[in-house]
Amino acid sequence: xxxxxxxxxxxxxxxxxxxxxxxxxxxxxxxxxxxxxxxxxxxxxxxxxxxxxxxxxxxxxxxxxxxxxxxxxxxxxxxxxxxxxxxxxxxxxxxxxxxxxxxxxxxxxxxxxxxxxxxxxxxxxxxxxxxxxxxxxxxxxxxxxxxxxxxxxxxxxxxxxxxxxxxxxxxxxxxxxxxxxxxxxxxxxxxxxxxxxxxxxxxxxxxxxxxxxxxxxxxxxxxxxxxxxxxxxxxxxxxxxxxxxxxxxxxxxxxxxxxxxxxxxxxxxxxxxxxxxxxxxxxxxxxxxxxxxxxxxxxxxxxxxxxxxxxxxxxxxxxxxxxxxxxxxxxxxxxxxxxxxxxxxxxxxxxxxxxxxxxxxxxxxxxxxxxxxxxxxxxxxxxxxxxxxxxxxxxxxxxxxxxxxxxxxxxxxxxxxxxxxxxxxxxxxxxxxxxxxxxxxxxxxxxxxxxxxxxxxxxxxxxxxxxxxxxxxxxxxxxxxxxxxxxxxxxxxxxx
Numbered sequence: 001x002x003x004x005x006x007x008x009x010x011x012x013x014x015x016x017x018x019x020x021x022x023x024x025x026x027x028x029x030x031x032x033x034x035x036x037x038x039x040x041x042x043x044x045x046x047x048x049x050x051x052x053x054x055x056x057x058x059x060x061x062x063x064x065x066x067x068x069x070x071x072x073x074x075x076x077x078x079x080x081x082x083x084x085x086x087x088x089x090x091x092x093x094x095x096x097x098x099x100x101x102x103x104x105x106x107x108x109x110x111x112x113x114x115x116x117x118x119x120x121x122x123x124x125x126x127x128x129x130x131x132x133x134x135x136x137x138x139x140x141x142x143x144x145x146x147x148x149x150x151x152x153x154x155x156x157x158x159x160x161x162x163x164x165x166x167x168x169x170x171x172x173x174x175x176x177x178x179x180x181x182x183x184x185x186x187x188x189x190x191x192x193x194x195x196x197x198x199x200x201x202x203x204x205x206x207x208x209x210x211x212x213x214x215x216x217x218x219x220x221x222x223x224x225x226x227x228x229x230x231x232x233x234x235x236x237x238x239x240x241x242x243x244x245x246x247x248x249x250x251x252x253x254x255x256x257x258x259x260x261x262x263x264x265x266x267x268x269x270x271x272x273x274x275x276x277x278x279x280x281x282x283x284x285x286x287x288x289x290x291x292x293x294x295x296x297x298x299x300x301x302x303x304x305x306x307x308x309x310x311x312x313x314x315x316x317x318x319x320x321x322x323x324x325x326x327x328x329x330x331x332x333x334x335x336x337x338x339x340x341x342x343x344x345x346x347x348x349x350x351x352x353x354x355x356x357x358x359x360x361x362x363x364x365x366x367x368x369x370x371x372x373x374x375x376x377x378x379x380x381x382x383x384x385x386x387x388x389x390x391x392x393x394x395x396x397x398x399x400x401x402x403x404x405x406x407x408x409x410x411x412x413x414x415x416x417x418x419x420x421x422x423x424x425x426x427x428x429x430x431x432x433x434x435x436x437x438x439x440x441x442x443x444x445x446x447x448x449x450x451x452x453x454x455x456x457x458x459x460x461x462x463x464x465x466x467x468x469x470x471x472x473x474x475x476x477x478x479x480x481x482x483x484x485x486x487x488x489x490x491x492x493x494x495x496x
Contacts, residue, residue: 007111010177015111018118018170022092025125029089036090043218044082048098051075051225076163076198077224079120080205083127083159084136085212091128095120115174123166130162131155140213147210156209160202164194179279180426189284245340249293252300252335260302260310266383271295273379274372276423277416294347294372295379301331301348325360328352347372351380354411374413378404378420381412386429397429 029036052075075098082094099117106112131137136155141147172187179186204224211221257264274295275288283291302310305327309320316324332349335341350364350373357365369377385400395403401421408414 007108008178008180010180011174012111014174014177015115015118018122019114022118022121022125025122026089026092026096029087029093034089037086040085040212040218041082041090041093044078044085045094045097047222048075048078048082048094049101051078052098052102076201077204077208079124080127080156080160080163080202081208081212081221081224083124083163084131084140084156084205084209086128088125088128088132092121092125095124119167119170119174122170123163126166127159127163131159134158140209142213143215147213152206152210156202156206157199160198160205161195163202164191164198167198168194181279185282188282189286193286248338249296252303253296256299256302259307260299266387267296267299269383269387270298270376270379273383273420273429274375276427277375277379277419280419280423281415290342290344291372291375293341294344294351295376297331297335297341297344298348298351298376298380299327299331300334301327301329303334304330325352329361343370343372346370347376349373351376353377355413356410359411369413374416378412378416382420397424 028034029041078098079091079095082091085091086094096117099120100113102113102116104112104116134155136152136159139148139152139155168187168190172183172190175181176183176186204227208221208224211224212218214220253267256267271292272295274291278288278291305323309316309323312320328349328351332345335345335348338345347370349361350369353359353362353364353369353373354377355366355369355374357363382400382404385395385403386397388394401424404412404417404420408417
């Protein structure tokens with residue numbers, strides 16, 4: 001599901017301020033009498049742009065076996081070489097063409113490119129300023145003069161660190177402005193993930209700058225592109241593996257949707273809502289994929305439930321209820337060998353546990369329930385209540401939130417419920433019809449309450465005590481939980 005919302009005013013203001021700051025940093029290079037080495041600036045800017053442009057050309061990427069980098073960042077060594085070779089204002093100019101031409105995958109593309117150009121220019125300026133303060137240009141040598149090694153490592157390392165810190169600060173700031181996150185939450189994890197790559201970029205940039213200043217000139221510096229190209233190839237292989245993971249997930253979800261037509265699209269929305277909760281709690285970005293996988297695959301065990309039970313139109317018998325309640329264990333067994341799912345496997349197994357211990361399959365309570373499972377449980381119930389199906393009408397978002405809050409502490413983790421409420425206030429929610437047809441209006445006998453006041457059963461959603469569910473449903477908050485627990489595979493407590 002794609003959320004359609006305008007770019008917040010704070011984010012637009014941040015982009016504007018970054019553009020003004022970048023212009024101020026680059027202005028001294030274009031003033032009359034600045035003695036800017038335009039040949040070097042043009043060569044480095046063109047080299048960086050040439051390296052980034054293929055990312056926007058799918059045909060060229062396929063022609064080269066898909067080994068081209070997929071986004072901005074793979075060729076930062078060119079910019080760090082510019083930071084060592086040029087004064088700060090001129091170095092900032094080298095970042096602009098490539099950043100404006102780099103691939104952007106999400107809208108609004110123009111605003112994202114402007115932000116990336118401004119942020120990269122500011123980071124290169126900070127790196128060049130740091131290198132100049134430590135005597136970096138002098139340490140590179142010139143012509144027959146040998147570089148001052150190992151001292152040259154100090155300004156190069158400091159420049160790479162300044163580059164990394166500037167980008168981290170700016171990227172965290174725009175995340176905070178765009179998503180309304182606290183700065184601490186927006187910055188969390190950014191520096192740790194970028195420090196090692198930028199250190200390697202700094203060493204490659206130093207090598208490029210030394211060769212550029214040598215008697216062999218700029219042509220020799222192009223040989224540094226060979227290890228950079230190899231790193232891009234490795235980067236592309238990672239993305240290929242990631243794409244294979246995504247294809248595996250899609251295949252499993254499509255299989256569930258085909259078998260249980262009543263909940264089509266439900267899995268993707270639960271994955272999205274789970275990520276909203278995780279982001280609100282400040283979970284690092286590198287764990288969000290696992291959270292999303294947990295939400296998307298939470299019902300994969302329905303593939304092991306007989307189709308006649310899933311598609312039954314009437315209430316479930318106790319025996320059919322016990323069969324349905326086996327689906328978390330079936331799902332866990334199905335994904336046990338998929339290593340990249342990690343902690344998502346425990347969420348698949350335990351997403352129907354309840355905080356008071358009345359859930360299934362193992363009756364875990366409180367903190368015994370894995371964190372991912374507690375996130376998915378809230379996301380699952382919320383989407384079930386707010387989705388229109390061919391057998392039930394959607395509840396309004398405020399009514400679903402009120403029901404989640406009512407059941408917080410007994411069925412759901414209050415911390416997860418609060419996080420979802422905050423995320424909904426910030427991002428909103430757009431539920432979609434997930435069955436083949438729009439739900440028809442339910443017939444209303446004379447004297448009955450208006451349709452909006454008649455509760456309808458829905459999968460995983462909170463229901464009235466003792467109300468029997470239709471096939472494919474599982475008990476929601478408020479339902480009777482005195483049914484015997486099923487005996488199924490892996491009856492040990494806990495998860496793999």
